[in-house]
Amino acid sequence: MSKKICLLLIFFLITLIPSGCWNSRELDTLSFVMALGIDKDEAENKITLTAQILKPAEVKAPTGGGMSGMGGSGSTKGVWVATRTGKTVFDALRNFTFEADRKLFLSFTRVVVIGEEAARAGVAPLMDILQRDHEFRRNIWVLVAKGKAKDVLEAEHDQEKIPARAIEKLIKVSAANSMVPMVNLKDFLAMMAGKSRDPFAAAIEAFEKRIDEGDKDQEGGEKKEKRVKRVKTGGTAVFKKDRLAGWLDNTETRGLLWILGKVRSGIIVIPAPEGSREQEISLEIIRAESKLKPKIEDGKIYMTIEIKEEGNLGEQMAPGDPAKPEKFKLLEEKQAKVIEREVRAALEKAQQEWGVDVFGFGEAVHQAYPKEWEILKKRWDEEFPMVEVEIKVEAKLSRLGLITKHVMSE
Amino acid sequence: MLGRLFRKLWLKQSYNYSLPSSQSEPLSRSLQANLNLVREAFGKAGDLVVREFTIGSEQIEACLIFIDGLVDKAAINDHIMKSLMIDVRLTDPGRGINKTEVLTLIEKSAISIARARKAATIEEVIDGILGGDAAVFIDGSATALLASTRGWETRAISEPDTEVVVRGPREGFTETLAINTALLRRKIKNPHLQLETLTLGRQTRTLVCLAYIKGIANEKIVAEVKQRLQKIDIDAILESGYVEAFIEDAPLSIFPTIGNTEKPDVTAAKVLEGRIAIFVDGTPFALTMPYLLVEAFQVAEDYYSRPFYATVVRWLRFLSFFLTVSLPAWYVALETFHQEMIPTTLLIPMATAKEATPFPAVVEAMIMGVIFEILREAGVRLPRAVGQAISIVGALVIGEAAVSAGLIGAPMVIVIALTAITAFVVPALSDAAALARLALTILSGFIGSYGIMWGLAALLLHLCSLRSFGVPYLSPLAPATAGDLKDVLVRAPLWAMLTRPRVIGWHEPKRQKARLNPKPPRNEEKELHHPRKADLSEK
Numbered sequence: 001m002s003k004k005i006c007l008l009l010i011f012f013l014i015t016l017i018p019s020g021c022w023n024s025r026e027l028d029t030l031s032f033v034m035a036l037g038i039d040k041d042e043a044e045n046k047i048t049l050t051a052q053i054l055k056p057a058e059v060k061a062p063t064g065g066g067m068s069g070m071g072g073s074g075s076t077k078g079v080w081v082a083t084r085t086g087k088t089v090f091d092a093l094r095n096f097t098f099e100a101d102r103k104l105f106l107s108f109t110r111v112v113v114i115g116e117e118a119a120r121a122g123v124a125p126l127m128d129i130l131q132r133d134h135e136f137r138r139n140i141w142v143l144v145a146k147g148k149a150k151d152v153l154e155a156e157h158d159q160e161k162i163p164a165r166a167i168e169k170l171i172k173v174s175a176a177n178s179m180v181p182m183v184n185l186k187d188f189l190a191m192m193a194g195k196s197r198d199p200f201a202a203a204i205e206a207f208e209k210r211i212d213e214g215d216k217d218q219e220g221g222e223k224k225e226k227r228v229k230r231v232k233t234g235g236t237a238v239f240k241k242d243r244l245a246g247w248l249d250n251t252e253t254r255g256l257l258w259i260l261g262k263v264r265s266g267i268i269v270i271p272a273p274e275g276s277r278e279q280e281i282s283l284e285i286i287r288a289e290s291k292l293k294p295k296i297e298d299g300k301i302y303m304t305i306e307i308k309e310e311g312n313l314g315e316q317m318a319p320g321d322p323a324k325p326e327k328f329k330l331l332e333e334k335q336a337k338v339i340e341r342e343v344r345a346a347l348e349k350a351q352q353e354w355g356v357d358v359f360g361f362g363e364a365v366h367q368a369y370p371k372e373w374e375i376l377k378k379r380w381d382e383e384f385p386m387v388e389v390e391i392k393v394e395a396k397l398s399r400l401g402l403i404t405k406h407v408m409s410e
Numbered sequence: 411m412l413g414r415l416f417r418k419l420w421l422k423q424s425y426n427y428s429l430p431s432s433q434s435e436p437l438s439r440s441l442q443a444n445l446n447l448v449r450e451a452f453g454k455a456g457d458l459v460v461r462e463f464t465i466g467s468e469q470i471e472a473c474l475i476f477i478d479g480l481v482d483k484a485a486i487n488d489h490i491m492k493s494l495m496i497d498v499r500l501t502d503p504g505r506g507i508n509k510t511e512v513l514t515l516i517e518k519s520a521i522s523i524a525r526a527r528k529a530a531t532i533e534e535v536i537d538g539i540l541g542g543d544a545a546v547f548i549d550g551s552a553t554a555l556l557a558s559t560r561g562w563e564t565r566a567i568s569e570p571d572t573e574v575v576v577r578g579p580r581e582g583f584t585e586t587l588a589i590n591t592a593l594l595r596r597k598i599k600n601p602h603l604q605l606e607t608l609t610l611g612r613q614t615r616t617l618v619c620l621a622y623i624k625g626i627a628n629e630k631i632v633a634e635v636k637q638r639l640q641k642i643d644i645d646a647i648l649e650s651g652y653v654e655a656f657i658e659d660a661p662l663s664i665f666p667t668i669g670n671t672e673k674p675d676v677t678a679a680k681v682l683e684g685r686i687a688i689f690v691d692g693t694p695f696a697l698t699m700p701y702l703l704v705e706a707f708q709v710a711e712d713y714y715s716r717p718f719y720a721t722v723v724r725w726l727r728f729l730s731f732f733l734t735v736s737l738p739a740w741y742v743a744l745e746t747f748h749q750e751m752i753p754t755t756l757l758i759p760m761a762t763a764k765e766a767t768p769f770p771a772v773v774e775a776m777i778m779g780v781i782f783e784i785l786r787e788a789g790v791r792l793p794r795a796v797g798q799a800i801s802i803v804g805a806l807v808i809g810e811a812a813v814s815a816g817l818i819g820a821p822m823v824i825v826i827a828l829t830a831i832t833a834f835v836v837p838a839l840s841d842a843a844a845l846a847r848l849a850l851t852i853l854s855g856f857i858g859s860y861g862i863m864w865g866l867a868a869l870l871l872h873l874c875s876l877r878s879f880g881v882p883y884l885s886p887l888a889p890a891t892a893g894d895l896k897d898v899l900v901r902a903p904l905w906a907m908l909t910r911p912r913v914i915g916w917h918e919p920k921r922q923k924a925r926l927n928p929k930p931p932r933n934e935e936k937e938l939h940h941p942r943k944a945d946l947s948e949k
Contacts, residue, residue: 008871012864016857024746024858026771027764032757056761107750108757135750162758 027056030105031096034079035164037149038089038126040118047118047126049092050150052079052164053100054108059161078161081154089129106135110168112142112185113204115149119237119244124192127242130185138186141171143204144237144244151206155229163231170233171202178257178266178285179250180233192242195377196362200256203235203247238349238356245354248346255346258307258339259359261290268311270334279318283311283335283397292364296372301383303361304390305343311335312399319408328397336395343391355385435532441471441549447532448475448539458539463491465520466498470512471549475535480542482561489522490544490557513551521546525558540615564589570672570694572837578714582672587617587691590674594621594687597678602626608639616647617691621677626684626910626918631879635686635699650690650697657699660876664842667878669701676710684915700879700914704887704898706838707731712901720901730835733828734843735869738775739850739862741825745771747858763819772855774818778826779851781808783844786830885913903927 037050059078082099086092096104112130114123130136145152157166174180183191183201191199209230236248236256248256257263268283293304313322313331322331350356362380366373376383437444445460452458461474474490498520517526529535530553535545542560567589570582583590591605606620618639622632638657647653650670659667671677672694677687680698688697707727712720744752745760752760767774785808789800809827812818829847833840846869853861876883886894891912896902905926909919 015864016860024856025749027745027749027761030749032761054758054761056758056765059758059762105749108754110754165754 025103029102031100031102032056032105032108034108034162035111035113035153035167036106036109037113037115037145037153038118039115039149040121040126041085042117042121045087046085047087047089047092048083048085048115048150049089049096050081050083050113050153051096051104052081052153052162053104054078054162055080077156077163079163083150089126090133093129106133107137109136109140109164111164112140113145113149113152113167114143114201115145116147116244118149119144119239122242123239123244124242127185127189127192131189136185138184140185141168142183142185142188142201143167143171143233144201146203146205146247148206151229152204152231155206155231157230167204167231167233170231174233176265177250177254178263179235179253181236181253181257181262191358192239194363196357196366196373196380197360198241198245198356198358199239200248200358201237201239202233203237204231204233206231238354238358240354240356245356246349248349251342252346252349255342255344256350256358258288258309258343259290259292259305259346261288261307263288263309267314268335268338270331270338281313281317281322281331282315283331284314286310286312286398292359292361294361294365294368296365296369301365301376301387302390303364303387304392306392306394307339307343308394308396309335309339310396310398313397313401316406319406321405322400323404332395332397335397336393339393339395340391343393347389351385351387351389355381357384361387436530437532437535437547437552437554439550439552441473441547444532444547444554445473445475448535448545451532451536461491463495465494465512465516465548466496473547474544475539475547476544476559477539477542480540480562481544481559485523485559485561486544490546490559493520493522494546513546513548513553513555516546516548517555521555521557523557523559527556528553529556530554537615560588567593573671573673573676573710575709575711575714578710579673579675581674583674583677583689583694583696585692585694587619587689590689590694590696591619591621593674594677594681594689597674598623598681603681606636608636610639610642610644610653611647612643612645614646614648618647618653619689619691621681621687621689621696622685623681626682626915627686628684628914628917631700632686634879635688639688647690647692649693650688650695653688653690654697659878663872663876664845665703665873665876665883666838666842667699667701667876667883669698669705669838670695671698672696673710679710679713680705683910684917700881702878702881702885702913703839703873703883706836708897708901713904717901717903724899724901727836730832731839731843734830734832734835734840735846736850736862736866737829737832738779738825738847739854739865740859741822742771742775742851743854743858743862746855760819760821763821766816767819768817770855771822772851774822775826775851775855778808778818778822779829779848782826782830881913886911 031051032054033051034054035052039048039050040046041048055078082096084092084095084099086095093104093106114126118126130140143152152167153163155163157163160166160169171180171182175182180202181200183199188199188201191197206229208227211226211228234250234253236253238245238248254263254266263285264287266285268285269280270283271280288307288309290308291306293306295302295304316322320327322328347359350358357380361384362377365376369376435447437447445462448458449460455477457478459474459476459478463472463474464470465472472494474486476486494516498516513528517528529538529545535554535556538556539545542558542562543556544559546555546557548555564586565584567581567584569580573582581593583593595603595605600623602624604620604622604624608618608620609615610618620632620635620639635657639653642653642656644652644656654666654668654670655661657668669680671680677696677698681687685698685700688699690697707724709723712724745764749757764771769777785800785804789797789804792800809823813820813823833843836843846865850862850865853865855861857864873884874882874888882889885891886898893909894911894913896907897911905922905928908921908924909915910921912919915921
């Protein structure tokens with residue numbers, strides 16, 4: 001009996017040891033980092049970390065009523081933005097203890113923003129700790145700032161008290177446009193580790209916005225203006241291996257996403273087939289898919305990009321009856337043209353200008369011609385810009401919405 | 411270990427236990443001698459009525475003894491006194507009577523009470539009088555007549571407060587044994603229903619009744635229960651809990667291995683499954699055994715309502731039990747050890763609440779838990795009229811004020827409130843759950859979810875080791891009996907419950923005919939709605 005109990009106790013105690021180290025920490029002894037910004041000063045070889053740390057006392061749950069006077073829009077920030085420098089990322093992280101009275105807790109980090117300078121210098125060294133440390137999650141959104149990451153993290157948001165959450169939501173919402181790639185840490189690391197492709201990430205930018213403080217200030221007579229920092233997303237940061245190669249703008253980003261087959265939604269605007277040039281037609285993308293078909297002939301590499309898209313007529317500002325078969329056909333063709341133009345734009349920049357294989361051409365060739373790839377992979381950097389690309393777009397128009405004709409058409 | 415300790419203590423205290431010696435003195439032929447015996451036995455008894463009178467025209471000395479309040483006076487007046495004093499006709503006038511035959515003659519032709527018996531010893535007589543019988547002594551006869559005139563004031567049969575149903579019989583047991591057994595008899599009109607009576611408690615001489623169905627109940631278990639009952643040798647049995655404490659299998663477990671119920675329909679259902687019920691005179695709670703853990707999750711109404719929602723509710727009960735046992739522990743573990751497991755959206759309110767409160771999460775949970783238990787206890791004991799004060803104190807002072815004063819976090823109040831509510835969903839296990847919850851919360855305060863896992867593992871091991879009268883406590887889950895899950899994981903339609911629970915009613919497993927599920931008649935349907943032409947033409 002007692003032998004059994006002893007044995008049981010031993011088993012229980014064993015479960016304690018292999019579980020590793022842990023400690024009891026109350027919630028009010030931790031600093032919850034919601035977003036992390038990484039900047040690098042090349043000249044001084046110093047790493048600057050900016051952390052958005054949750055201020056729980058400021059983020060009162062919206063209980064409504066009573067506190068509305070002080071609760072207003074963004075007047076009190078739900079986070080505290082702290083900045084520390086260090087020789088390494090980890091060093092800088094620990095240096096926060098000089099300023100913050102609580103230990104940084106990184107499991108709730110939703111967004112990592114990498115400054116432009118740091119990105120140009122190479123992100124692989126900066127990302128090591130994000131993989132090595134157990135506190136970071138793999139689904140953190142990876143963003144690259146145009147400018148400094150610090151500025152992005154210092155920006156406020158009108159609807160959210162926690163800017164990190166605002167950024168997170170921005171990325172998710174902009175999927176409706178398919179003009180911002182959704183790349184999380186896991187995807188980014190996978191692309192970076194892959195031998196046959198180059199990574200990309202969403203771009204983010206801080207800008208200044210003037211806000212009229214209005215009649216609050218009556219003595220001066222002049223209207224007082226306040227400058228506040230805001231952020232916006234849009235475009236893509238394209239990397240060559242781990243170094244930032246350049247930026248794709250919104251349309252080019254969609255070109256990239258067409259090729260990758262990652263367009264989920266969005267609006268295609270095409271000039272109306274009849275009427276003046278201002279009267280345009282918007283088509284809503286319903287679904288899209290793509291296929292890369294590589295071919296090697298006489299040592300030359302051909303790539304066929306097959307894009308299948310389906311859209312609905314969302315808006316027609318000019319009179320006319322799109323339901324007529326020939327109009328319908330015309331619209332489909334124009335739609336395909338727009339898509340092709342967007343794809344071309346992305347290819348021109350990434351392939352021709354920077355020679356960056358963010359499209360996964362290398363991977364497609366690797367899969368189709370595994371033997372040839374063994375030779376090709378060594379000089380893929382030279383081969384890639386030379387790849388002859390053919391774009392086949394099959395665009396369909398399916399529904400017209402609740403009405404057929406424009407109200408003004410005869 | 412604990413058991414050994416108890417045994418030691420018990421051995422130290424054990425001494426030769428002697429009780430008033432039983433008097434089995436035979437009655438004498440003299441009326442006065444017998445009366446003296448009775449008076450002597452009772453001593454000072456203000457409620458003892460001794461009425462001396464003479465029988466009929468023969469003027470035979472006789473005496474009636476009963477206890478005031480235990481008997482039905484109308485019956486005594488009409489069927490004993492009046493019969494004996496006025497209506498009596500013992501023999502044809504003129505013929506001499508044999509004094510020794512008088513008692514038999516009276517029993518046969520004078521006392522118009524259905525239940526009457528002769529008693530030859532003073533012990534029997536006293537037992538009878540204490541049980542509400544009226545004793546008739548006759549001069550010259552060495553036997554007394556005990557007429558059953560039991561008729562004391564009883565509480566009316568009413569709906570039990572502890573097991574309220576929306577649909578189903580509303581009657582509940584009362585404090586009188588005969589009424590309770592009759593209630594069961596009324597549910598099961600079957601001569602195989604056995605009701606064995608025992609007297610337990612040296613001082614109280616409480617009637618205890620064993621109910622089971624011959625042929626369905628396992629004979630070995632019946633014998634075991636009887637044997638355990640006969641071993642009970644104590645002063646008093648005041649409630650069925652006294653019996654339970656002496657015959658249960660795991661007296662040191664927090665889990666009950668004997669069930670109790672106030673409802674005749676529940677008792678009947680259990681007896682029909684092959685279980686044994688024990689009624690104790692003086693309490694409306696009947697004990698049922700063997701008792702399994704899953705019985706706590708089965709409610710009478712499950713079987714009276716349609717099976718679909720009953721199944722959902724049964725799962726709600728499982729969930730509630732899990733929540734009430736472990737929710738505060740999980741909350742404490744998440745808040746102090748595994749912050750990364752909290753969803754981000756939930757973290758913010760939790761961190762906000764924590765910011766203002768002074769105590770660590772585990773202390774907070776313990777304080778709230780203790781306060782709730784105090785409130786509950788006070789609410790149970792308080793008179794109804796004052797009861798409202800408790801809810802005001804509970805809701806306003808503890809709920810509102812403690813949060814707005816920044817003493818307790820609002821999420822913790824919600825957690826404890828949920829824990830409290832869910833505890834009442836499975837009332838049979840609510841005290842076991844409260845203790846398990848306390849242990850788990852303390853463990854989780856020390857080592858987080860490891861503690862919870864340890865605690866739950868220990869709880870499971872313990873539950874697996876329990877037996878109730880030889881039946882594994884966790885069956886039919888462990889050991890698994892696939893067929894019996896029909897009444898555990900789901901509440902199968904009644905026509906699909908073909909067999910009794912294997913572990914209990916294996917003796918006589920078949921409960922009903924198979925394929926009784928109602929379905930529309932196949933051939934008759936057409937005929938019912940579209941009569942054949944031949945039928946029409948006939949008319």
